Amino acid sequence: MESMEKIKIGIFVLFVVIISFSLMFMYIEGWTLLQAIYFSVATISTVGYGDFYPTSELGQLLTILFIVFGVSTGLYTLGAFAESFIGGYFKRYNRRIKMKKRIEMLENHYIVCGYGRIGRVVIDRLRESGLDYVAIDNNSEILQAEFEKDPNFNYIVGDATHDEYLIDAQIDRAKALISTVSTDSDNVYITLSSKRLNPKLYVVSKADEQVAMDKLLIAGADKVVSPYMIGGLRVAELAMKPGILDFVSTFMSIAKYEYDEDLEIRKILIGKNSKIRGKTLTESQIRYNSGVTIIGIKKENDLLVNPGPEIILEYNDQIYAFGTGEQLDVLESMV
Template structure:
C-alpha cells in the first residue's frame, strides 16, 4: 500500500464522489470503511479502498495517522462515527487536518469541539435543506478549497435598488474569474423563498431585491459585498438596458 497523505473515511455516495473528483484534480486518496461489502464494491470499481477498524488506535496508526498522513475527511453517514474518528485522530496527531461535513449547526459545533480543523455545512442555504439538489462539483470545490487551507463560507447578498446588476442574467456574472467564488443560485422573493440553482438550466434575470447565494473564501465574499454595495459590479454581458 502506498503512503498517501489524504484519506477518506466513509465509502458511501459522498465519499466516492469526493474521491473521484479529487482524483481528477490530481489528488490521490485512499478510502476506508468498516463495512466489507462497501469496500468490495469500491475495489470492483477499481478504486483504492480497505476495511479498517477506526475505533482501534493501533489500526489508525498502521494506515498513517500520527505518522505520514496530513489530512483526513470524515464522511461517514452517521454523526457518532464521525465524532469518534475525529476524537481518535486528533489524539494521535495534534497537527492533522480533519475535514468534516455536517448537516446542522449543532452537528458542526460537536465536530469542532471533538477536534475537527474545518467543518463545512453546504446544506443550509436560504433556510432550505437543498443538499440533494446541489451539483456535487460545488461540494467538492468547497472541500478542495478547505483541503488547501482557505476558510470557506456561504453568503447571501441582496441586490440593492438601482444596482447595475438589475436586469442582468444570472449566468453572466462570472464571479469565478473575478472573485474566486462559486454561484450556487439566486433567491427571487417575488417567486417565494425557493432557491433557483445556477446549474438548473433556468436563465434567470436578476432584479432589485433578489438574493445571490455564493460560496467561497471569506475575503472574496467581503470583496463581492463591497462591490455590490458600491455599485461597481457589472455583468460580463450587456443587459441591453439603456
C-alpha cells in the same frame, strides 16, 4: 480468450463428445442410453468401475478414440476452471498486496472515512485532482467492487472510529482527513481520534444536525460542513438569484468544455518567508506575474472583499484568488 469463455466452450464440447459417443456405444454394444452415458462418464473421469465395457472390436476402437477426445476435452475444461478460480484468486491477492504497499508509502495524502454517497463524490474529486487518498469503510463489498473497477483505488475495510485503521492509513503522514460517516456521533469520535493521533492533521467533517457542528469544532475539526444546509442555501439562491448563479455556472462550464480551462477559487496563506509579504497589492504585482484576480483577503477576523491596491499583504493573511489552476499554481509559488 477470457477464462469464462474457455469454460463455456469446454463444457459445451464435453457435452457434445459424451452424448455423441454414448449414442454410438448404444448402437454398437446394444446398451441403453443410461448405460452408455454411465460408461462414458466413468471412462472420461478415469474412474472405470469395470461393470460395463465394450466387447466388440469396433466398440473397443471407439473407446480408444473416446478416451483420446474425451480426456483431452476434460483436461482443457479443468484447466480453464483452474485458470479462472485459482488464477483469479492469486491475481486479486497480488493486487491487494500492491495496494497495501502503496498505502504504506503514502505521504501528504487524504484519508476519507466513509465511502457512502458523499465519500464517493469526495474521492472522485481527489482522483480528478491527481491526489493520493485512502478510503476507510465497513462495507467490504462496495470497496472491493470499486477496487475491481479501478486497481489504483486505495481502501481499508474497517471502522474508522478504531485507531488501528487510522494508523493503517498512515494518519501520522497524512495531509488531511475527511469524515463523512453516517452518524454525527461517529464523526465526532473520528475527529477526536484523528487529532489525538496527529495534532497537525487538517480535519474536515460532515454534520447533519446543527448542534453537531459546534461539537465537531470543539472536538478539533478545522472545518465542518452540513450538506443539508449547503443544499438548502443553494436551492434558495437558485430561487432568489437564478440569473447570477446561472451566469457563473455557464461561465465555468464554457471555460472547461470549450477552452479546456479549469477555473477555481483558491485560498492561499502568506508565510513568513513570502516574497510578497509587507508589500501592497500593487507592489506585489500578483496580477501581472500570475494573471489571477484577488477577490478577497482575510486579516485575522476581518474579511476584505474586492480589496484595493493599497492593501498591505502581511504574514498569516489569507488570499482568496480566482483564476485557472495553472495561474493559481504560479501565485502559490510566489507566495
